[in-house]
Amino acid sequence: MHDKDKERATPPDRLQEQADVADAGRVPMPYRALGPNSSAGSSRDRRSDPLADPEAGEIALDIGDAADDVAVHTVGGAEGVVGRWQTPAGRFARTALALAAFFLIAGFIWETLKWFGGTPWRFDNLLGSGIDYFHDPPFRVLQFSDRQLPHIWDILFELFEPFRRGSDQTLLEFLLGAALFTMRQAFIGFVLGALIGIGIASIFVHSVRSERTFMPYVVASQTIPIVALAPVIALAVGLGPTAVVIVATYLTFFPVTISQLRGLRSPDPRAMELMRSYGASRWDVYRKLRLPASVPFLFTALKVAATWAIIGAIIGEGPGGVGEGLGKAIISFSQQYITGPEKLWATILIASLVGIVAYLAVRAAEVLVLRNRPGANP
Amino acid sequence: MTTTASAPVVRLAAVDKVFPTQSGDDTVALRGIDLDIHAGEFISLIGPSGCGKSTLLRIVGDLVQPTAGIVEVNGKSAHQARLDRDYGIVFQAPVLFDWRSVEANVRLPLEISGVSGAERDARITEMLELVELAAFRDHYPHQLSGGMQQRVAIARALALQPALLLMDEPFGALDEMTRERLNAEVLRIWRATGKTVIFVTHSIPEAVFLSTRVVVMSPRPGRISHVVDVDLPQPRTDDSRETDRYYDLVTEVREALRGRVGAGPGPAVASLERARAEGSFG
Numbered sequence: 001m002h003d004k005d006k007e008r009a010t011p012p013d014r015l016q017e018q019a020d021v022a023d024a025g026r027v028p029m030p031y032r033a034l035g036p037n038s039s040a041g042s043s044r045d046r047r048s049d050p051l052a053d054p055e056a057g058e059i060a061l062d063i064g065d066a067a068d069d070v071a072v073h074t075v076g077g078a079e080g081v082v083g084r085w086q087t088p089a090g091r092f093a094r095t096a097l098a099l100a101a102f103f104l105i106a107g108f109i110w111e112t113l114k115w116f117g118g119t120p121w122r123f124d125n126l127l128g129s130g131i132d133y134f135h136d137p138p139f140r141v142l143q144f145s146d147r148q149l150p151h152i153w154d155i156l157f158e159l160f161e162p163f164r165r166g167s168d169q170t171l172l173e174f175l176l177g178a179a180l181f182t183m184r185q186a187f188i189g190f191v192l193g194a195l196i197g198i199g200i201a202s203i204f205v206h207s208v209r210s211e212r213t214f215m216p217y218v219v220a221s222q223t224i225p226i227v228a229l230a231p232v233i234a235l236a237v238g239l240g241p242t243a244v245v246i247v248a249t250y251l252t253f254f255p256v257t258i259s260q261l262r263g264l265r266s267p268d269p270r271a272m273e274l275m276r277s278y279g280a281s282r283w284d285v286y287r288k289l290r291l292p293a294s295v296p297f298l299f300t301a302l303k304v305a306a307t308w309a310i311i312g313a314i315i316g317e318g319p320g321g322v323g324e325g326l327g328k329a330i331i332s333f334s335q336q337y338i339t340g341p342e343k344l345w346a347t348i349l350i351a352s353l354v355g356i357v358a359y360l361a362v363r364a365a366e367v368l369v370l371r372n373r374p375g376a377n378p
Numbered sequence: 379m380t381t382t383a384s385a386p387v388v389r390l391a392a393v394d395k396v397f398p399t400q401s402g403d404d405t406v407a408l409r410g411i412d413l414d415i416h417a418g419e420f421i422s423l424i425g426p427s428g429c430g431k432s433t434l435l436r437i438v439g440d441l442v443q444p445t446a447g448i449v450e451v452n453g454k455s456a457h458q459a460r461l462d463r464d465y466g467i468v469f470q471a472p473v474l475f476d477w478r479s480v481e482a483n484v485r486l487p488l489e490i491s492g493v494s495g496a497e498r499d500a501r502i503t504e505m506l507e508l509v510e511l512a513a514f515r516d517h518y519p520h521q522l523s524g525g526m527q528q529r530v531a532i533a534r535a536l537a538l539q540p541a542l543l544l545m546d547e548p549f550g551a552l553d554e555m556t557r558e559r560l561n562a563e564v565l566r567i568w569r570a571t572g573k574t575v576i577f578v579t580h581s582i583p584e585a586v587f588l589s590t591r592v593v594v595m596s597p598r599p600g601r602i603s604h605v606v607d608v609d610l611p612q613p614r615t616d617d618s619r620e621t622d623r624y625y626d627l628v629t630e631v632r633e634a635l636r637g638r639v640g641a642g643p644g645p646a647v648a649s650l651e652r653a654r655a656e657g658s659f660g
Contacts, residue, residue: 270469273441278490278538279461288486292477372518373476 086374088367095363099356107152114149117141121151150342155349158342171343175329175350182313182325183354185241189248190309190358194302196249197256204257205264205290206282222254226312230319239321247316252305259301263294296373299366306358314351326351385453387542387574388415388438393447395433395600406599407433411447413593413602417541420568420575422585422592424631430600431578432546438576439467439544452541463491465542466535470550472527474519474534480506481515484534491538505533508567525556529563536571543568545577549584558616561587565614582635586610586627587619594634604634 114121114137121135143149163174200218204211226247233250234243267289275285317327326347333344393411396404407430415421423431436442437449440460451459459465466487474483484505488498506512509529519527528548535543545564549557561584568575579585585592586608594604608627610618618624 268471268473270471270473271475273436273439274467274469274473275490276441277439277460277463277465277467278487279463280490284490288490289475292475295477372479372520374520 088371091367092360092364096360099360110149110152113141113144114151117144118149119146147338147341150345155342155345158340158346163343171346175326175347178324178326178329179350179354182310182317182327182351183358185244185316185322185325186248186309186313186358189245189250189312190252190306192245193249193252193305193309194256194298196253197301197305198260198298200253200257201260201264201294202286204261206286211261218254218257221250226251226315227319230316233316234319234321241320241322243320244313244316244322244325247320248309248312251308251312255301255304255308256298259297260294263297264290266297267293296370299362299370302362303359303366306362307355310351310355310358326354386414386450387417387419387452388413388576389448389450390414390434390438391448393434393437393449394445395430395437395442396445408437408444409599409601411600411602415574415576417574418572420577420588420590422577422579422589423595424579424582424585424592425595425600425635426597427580428600429595429597431595433600434595435544435546435576435578438542439465463487463538464540465544466538466540467544468528468531468535468546468548470547472519472524472531474527474530476519478518479515480511480517480519480522480530483519483530484537487534487538493538501537501539505537508536508570509533509563524552525560528552528560532564532567536567536573541574543573543575545575547578547580550580557581557584562616564588569613582628582631583619586624586631587614592627592631594631596635596637603637606631606634 115135116137117139118137118141120137121133123131123133125131126133137144146154159172159175160170163169163171167174200214204215229250230243230247233246237243237246264286271289271293272285275289278284280288313325314327314330316322317325318331322328329347330344330351333340333347337344390411390413393408394406395408396406398404411434413421423434425431433442437444438451438456440449440456449456452462452464454462454464475486478486481502484502485498488494488501493501503512506515509532511526511529511533514522514526514530519530522530531548548564549560552560564575564577565588567573575588577585577588586606587610589608592606592608593602594606595601596603606627610621610623610627
């Protein structure tokens, strides 16, 4: 028996209805459209039929027309509340702005720590204005000193200095080249890891026995520290980009496997009954129901996997003996930390920006692919 | 779907369904169900929660296996009938695939059964016109109201032109106004297509208004306690809901649900029933 009371809630007034729709846009809950007992399912069920809306005028016998007018109105009303953020571009912009805000806040905290506990601030002729500025922080904390936590502007200025003495290449140019190199490895690892993850999940979903047998190994694989595993991989396949790709793949396949398995299992039991009533084969059920239903889950995993693939590639470069990427840059600049901490911080900044670019690329794909599934698209 | 005039579309004989439970006490969901349903009938299954009416519907659809008894659909086993796509099913929730447009949702069963090309397009257009949603072809489910979504679900169920339509409380999640509107629409579709319909509901007025026969079930164990023939003239309209015969039948079904068959309501009870008839059971 179904849960009657939940689903037979009285139709709410229009405001409530709009609030529901607005909520539906925010809550990251895939498959609301199919779930009868999820809050999402009932929130949708509670949307009253336009025909029952008193504002639809007399309950016309001409169902088509009445529904026409009011349905458009309902959708329009919902968009009025949450507005432009519900377009694909808006959803993407929201994510990008949130990340930008994070950087601003982190930067603000950073400089605040230095204001209270860092090395004295001294600017002669500030930005060419002729003003001299001096600030003596009330405390002295070693960790906030210019040696360990350089000013953000010093890090940024460092990007436009030669990356090593006598070189005509700036640090920024050098790091962008390294980033591109690392991203290439990471991308290959990301694609391979995603495909492997989807493959494993597809096998597991069709065979409980295979899941019971092999899932422990999938989980165990992630308990081995990647820094310990990377040299072993390099020994096995030899030094070079292949080792880096394998490390990136290794980190990527796991979140995809777990999330994709959930996604493939996410269809409403009645959707499965429906497919059964059509006499659908397993293959039909897989490609017409399970796979499309899993897409929001896949994207959730891919967003994690994209940044992990970058991290995997950076970590893999040391043991992999690959010299052109961000990983090697981090290692060499950390050895020069005493004389130039700005270089290391600049590298860390670029490395995190690379991760963010990877994340945003997946997010952009997500909002495009899921543009007609607002319930599955946070 | 050629059946001889006398052969029932659905034949249930001595059907039992027992669900084993962990504690060892088996739950008897259905006991000794005998029911023949003939071509063109509109049968409602009504009863309190737990009487097994949804289970019975799923047994007819070969979605649940009976523990004992005979289930035949179109003279075949229920299993064969499912493989032959002899029935369409509509659930309480529309269960539309939200990544598919309205048109693509109706196309789904046609894709799976291999109907293609011009015939498929014609079938989709015909079904969308039948449920009066042709203008919403390219909309996505989230852009439709609950009632409209349920109409898409009906179009999808009818796309394979099954002889039998199974509906499991299809309007239970909708408000009363929408429900009455869709009731009229289901009757129109039923008359236009000549389908045999099995309709599970909680609502006495809905059951009486729609059906040619109301099958009243009682729980623990689920069994058929009474069958009420609904002799309201066809075609039924909103006016049918205001006839004395309609109120009498609503009362009869309600009495049957209370297990007081044959007692007959006194005049005072009858007027009370008349007032209550507007509401739904449960």
